[in-house]
Amino acid sequence: MPVEVIMPKVDMDMAKGRIMAWHVAEGDTVAKGDPLFDIETDKAAFEVEASDAGTVHHLAATETDIAIGTAVAWLYAEGETVGDPSATVQSAAVPEPEEREPSVEAEKPAEPPAPAAPTPDTEKTRATPRARALAREGGLEIAALAGTGPRGRVQAEDVRATIDHAPNAATAAPTSFVPDTGALAITRKEGEGTPLVLIHGFAGDATAWAPLEAHLKGRALIRIDLPSHGKSPKQRIGGFPALVKEVRHAFDALNLEQAHVVGHSLGGAVALALADTRPRKVASLTALAPAGLGPQIDGAALGGICNATRPESLAPWLRTLVVDETLITDAYTRIAFAPRNDPALRAAQAAMADALFPDGVQAFDLRAALQRLEVPARIIWGKRDRIIPWQHALQAPGRVSLHLFEDVGHLPQIEITAEVGKILQSSL
Amino acid sequence: MNAETKIESRELSYAEAIREAMDIALSTDERVVLMGEDIGVYGGAFQVTGDLVEKYGEDRVMDTPISELGGAGVAVGAAMTGLRPIFEFQFSDFATLAMEQIVNQAAKVRYMLGGSVSVPVVMRFPAGSGTGAAAQHSQSLEAWLGHVPGLKVVQPSTPEDAKGLLLAALEDPDPVMIFEHKILYKMKGPVPAGHYITPIGKAAIRREGKDLTIVGTSIMVHKAMAAAETLAEEGIDAEVIDLRSVRPMDRETVLASVRKTGRLLCVYEGVKTLGVGAEVSAMVAESDAFDFLDAPIVRLGGAECPIPYNPELEKAVVPQVPDILDAARKLATGAI
Structure with a gap:
């Protein structure tokens, strides 16, 4: 056929x-x-x-x-x-x-x-008033929707299905985004000293660092959006090496003498890989709840965050990231959701999750890289992390500092921003 | 509703509830008189007035001659001069004989005399099919009267409302037409004792639901409720609204329900064309609730023919429970 x-x-x-x-x-x-x-x-x-x-x-x-x-x-x-x-x-x-x-x-x-053939005008599309109203609210064009009602009439259910099932379709067929090329998005803050290069985690973007930045006043900051995240182009990432290659390419293009590299979660793994492969360029490594140090990860949360099509379905997963769930306010959720209100972005990230964490397992292993790490390094982790077990940190060799916090989850930079800020400042 | 006086509730038939309302009115308000053909010793064509004549005498429970126009005229005149007459028609069909008094006099006198006179008459109309009374004794003409500004038109569907709406009608300064369904006269239901009123112009939500709104009048409310029970077993959650009042119509209750369910089914016994459901449909279509409609509005009404004498045909020309089920299923599943 x-x-x-x-x-x-x-x-x-x-x-x-x-x-x-x-x-x-x-x-x-x-x-x-x-x-x-x-x-x-x-x-x-x-x-x-x-x-x-x-x-x-x-x-x-x-x-x-x-x-x-x-x-x-x-x-x-x-x-x-x-x-x-x-x-x-x-x-x-x-x-x-x-x-x-x-x-x-x-x-x-x-x-x-x-x-x-071009579809008929909105006026000529058979649709119920409710469907039209919902389409208007959802920013959809009624003529573009397939109606399942009598004689092809678009009904409210069809509009809701279009709105609701977009990400599901994306999960089922991660090909539903158009890959883009171009450099990763970089945002900078001017400041003193050796710059900090900040690499966010999976499904986040550079804006995730905003609270921590308040504790890094005066420092030069460079934030990288991972591929298919934030303002970076959507790319088909085949696996962790491909991801690192993209970030390293961006890092090299910065042409820095040296940088303190800070990464969170997946970004922590990328930072570790950078430190491993560009040791002379990396003045220090700070990994917050990094990925790559063991197979376990909460695949359900990854999928849930990846696929959420509205703040209401995102919030419960965001709450699993932290210990004090009151941190995940409605406003926080809305802000976190805003960039995710894009089916192509969700599809691209779902495809990336599938490549990096197939079946909810960390498919890449940086434990060897951690062992051979030569640059000054520290790992910051919350002992109530529900996404990646904090015990992964215990594999670090003796020269890597461990900062383990009792009542903290997967987002130390949000949950104990000041503490993380102090740790960073003390090492710069 | 007057909660203080609503002490207890008993099972009464619809006819008994109406009789109780008239009894209360006769005993507490000397201006109240009953008029109608054979309402005295015979007790009324449907035995609604019963033995009230024995209790209140022929001066207050008056048999009128076999002239609806004459009787209605006397009632309208009596109302204009200070009485509170309750005029009973033997069959609502005979309203056609009294239209001059109802439409040209009762409905317009207040307006034409600049508000100096009102016509606080109550007229009771045994209506509807199902008794084998054939074409001239089985009609549902409430939409006729509902078309006339100056009249109020109600259709109680329960014994409680039959009593409450009659007592409300007596308190109203303008003519109130009460269409009582003949089949309902023997229906029993809880009726609060004492005096209370059911507000005119206020619909009742008989069953809450989310999948479709069924607006019914009179006996169709009961058919809609029976259908809703079956629908519930099928997973279709119907909201059933008893319109109760044709004029004025409770716009807000209907619109709020349609906004919730997005689907509207109107069920009424009167002829479908230009009937009560036509007004309900248009009211929704013209309102902001339009944007909430997720299916065409469906009306089930009487067929375009006189009510047949043949009992099977008589059933066939007005909506029945299976008709409501069929329409509701199609509506709720997006098949219409």
Whole structure:
């Protein structure tokens, strides 16, 4: 059965996309990953790759608005008969009146199939008032939604499903983001002395350091957003070495004489790897609840944070990060959620989680790196960490300082910000 | 509702509850008189007035001649001159004979005389099908009267409301038309003792639910409740609203429910076209609750024909529980 190539949803606000150019022609054979076409949205342009190998047929017209989720081309496997693709469309969205004659009429075999036609205006879309109201609230365009009601009517449930299931779909198919290239996002604060390079944890971003920064006044700070996090491009990270490679690339590009590297959780593992591979550039290493020192990690929390589509579902997982759950206020949750209100970001992070922590296990091991560490190093950990067991710290060689706190969880920099600040200051 | 005087509650039939209301009114307000055909020694076509004539005498429980227009005219005139008449029609169908008095006089006198006179008349109309009384004795004409500014029109569905709405009607300075369903006369239910009123213009939520709103009137409330029980077993949670008052209509209760459920089913016995449910539907469609609708509004009403004499056909032309079930299921599952 041919595979449909759909107009992807690359950002939250996007209801329609426009094909600017095709990189392939009707009947071309493509390999998986080959660029198919460029799309443009209100915000950006993207290249869309082939999800499978095959022969491309029924290309949609360029320079026309096409609703997301609509098939814009079909990939046929070798030997498959090129037929009428509308017959294979499983989506309920295909309007019956647009059904085409069987393509036995050989006169227009290459014409784009019906599903690629621009969707009708909002006014012409069959939808209930409630569905329209919900779509308005959710910033969705009603014409872009598939209706499951009678005669394809979009009902409230369809809108909710679109809003709710976006991340689930992302988890099931972590390919649903368009990988981007480019350098990792770096933010700096001018200040004195050897700069601190701050590397946040999984599902966080550079802003997570804000509370701690108040205790590092006057110091030069450089914050790196991990790939697919914060303002960094969404990338397909195949594993921990690939992640480190990206960060090291960014670190090298900073061209620093030396830096104090501070990392939290996954960022702690990355910092440790940096210290391991760039020992002369790293003045000191501070790892907060670092990953990479044992297989255990709370996979459910990782998944929960990754997939939360709203503050209400994020908050319970955030609370597992700390001991004093009152720290996770509504405001904190909303702020934490804001950047996550992007299905593509969640999809990219879900894919990264799958690569780094498959089956809820830390698939990379930095214990050897820890043993051979030569730079001055310290590990800060809360003894009530529910995400990664603090006992992993006990494997550190004697020259690494351990700062273990009794009633602290996975976020020492948030839970005991002043203490962490003091430890850092004392070593600079 | 007057809580202080509502001391105890007994099981009474709908007819008994109405009789008790009239008894209380007759005993506590000397302006109250009953008028109607055969309401004296015969006790009324449906035995609602019963033996009240023995208790209050023929001056206060008056048999009127077989002329609805004449009787209604006397009642309207008596109301204008200070009495509180309760006029009983033998069948609501006979309101057609008294339309001049109801529509042109009772409803308009206050307006035309600049508010110097009001018409505090109460009219009772045994209505509806199901008794085998055929085309001229089985209609549901409440929408006719509901169309007339100046009238209030209520449809009690329970013994408690039958009593409370009648006592409320007597306190109202304007004409109040009470449509009593003939099939309900023998229905029993708890009725508070003593004097209390059921406010006119206020609907009652008979069952709370979240999946769809069923707005019913009169006997259809009971059919909707029966349907709701079955629906609940199927996992469909219906909210049942007893409209109680056709004019004025309780907009807020209906809209709030539709905002909650997003689905509206109107069930009424009167002819579907231009009926009470048409007004309920339009009221919702014109309101902010429109944005909460997640399915088309559905109306179940009487068929476009006279009520047949044949008992099977008589059932077939008005909504029955299976009809409500069918419509509610389709609505709640998004199949309409």
